[in-house]
Amino acid sequence: MTTYPLPAADLKGEGMTSQRARDRLAATLKDGGIRDLRVIEVIRNLPRHHFIDQALHSRAYENDALPIGHGQTISQPWVVARMTEALLEFGVPQKVLEIGTGSGYQAAVLAALVPQVFTVERIEALLRQARRRFRQLGLANLRSRYDDGKLGWPDEAPFDAIILTAAGDTIPTRILDQLSPTGVLVAPVGSPSRQTLIRMRGDGKGDFIQEELGAVSFVPLLGGIG
Structure with a gap:
């Protein structure tokens, strides 16, 4: 498959953000059961420290969630x-x-692996920072929008795939309606104390095949903008 390179030589890092640290993270992912070598290679090469506060750079390539404000x-x-x-x-x-x-x-x-990515964020300050990072990485195949994520991006629907990075009790109907009939959706679902990663695949006839992929922990899926 085609991959989309990240032309960011100035973001290679050193010490705890060096390529050696990224290689260790890639090995951790393999040991943890990640099988798709395309995904591992992208994560190996993507400067994760570029996406967090400088005070946390030494932890950028640990296999942990980190605060972003x-x-x-x-x-x-x-x-x-x-x-x-x-x-x-x-x-x-x-x-x-x-x-x-x-x-x-x-x-x-995702932008390193698929032709087009559309991403929606409800917190304007976070989106401004993300957009600056996208520009620095030269991600020309990625579009972003400041809006209520529960509304999706109807003007660009249908989508072949949808991914949610926050958990609700259910998948909002307005988002499901934007998935193509044979599309794939991956999302965490559940309460803050018990969440499951699910995958839904359209069968082309209006129904979905649903699978549980394991326990996860995500911030809640909220509506509105902030």
């Missing part, structure tokens, strides 16, 4: 990898919608 987090790399490979397992989607841009890290991983 406004009550939000950058997801654990293993979770990013698992969600991404679940989205790609049945073929490379041409057009992907992400609900919850956050730091921009998940969107950047």
Whole structure:
């Protein structure tokens, strides 16, 4: 498949943000059961320290979620990898919608693997930071929008794949309606104390095949803008 390079030599890092640290993270992902080598390679090469505050750079390539402000987090790399490979397992989607841009890290991983990524964020300050990172990385195949994520991006629907990076009790109907009849959706679902990562695949006839992919922990899916 085609991959989309990240032309950011000035973001290679050193010491705890060096390529050696990224290689260790890639090995951790493999040991943790991530099988898609395309996903591992993108995470190996993507400068995760670019998506967090400088005070946390020494922890950028640990397999942990980290705070990014406004009550939000950058997801654990293993979770990013698992969600991404679940989205790609049945073929490379041409057009992907992400609900919850956050730091921009998940969107950047996707942009290195699929032709078009659309990402929606409800917190304006986070989106401004993410957009600056996207520009610095030269991610020309990624579009972002400041809006209520629960509304999706109807003007660009349908999408071949949708990914949610926050958990609700259910998948909002307005988002499901924007998935193509044979599309794939990956999202955490459940209460703050008990969440499950699910994958839904359209059967082309209006129904969905749903699978549980394991326990996860995400910030809540909220409506409105802030």
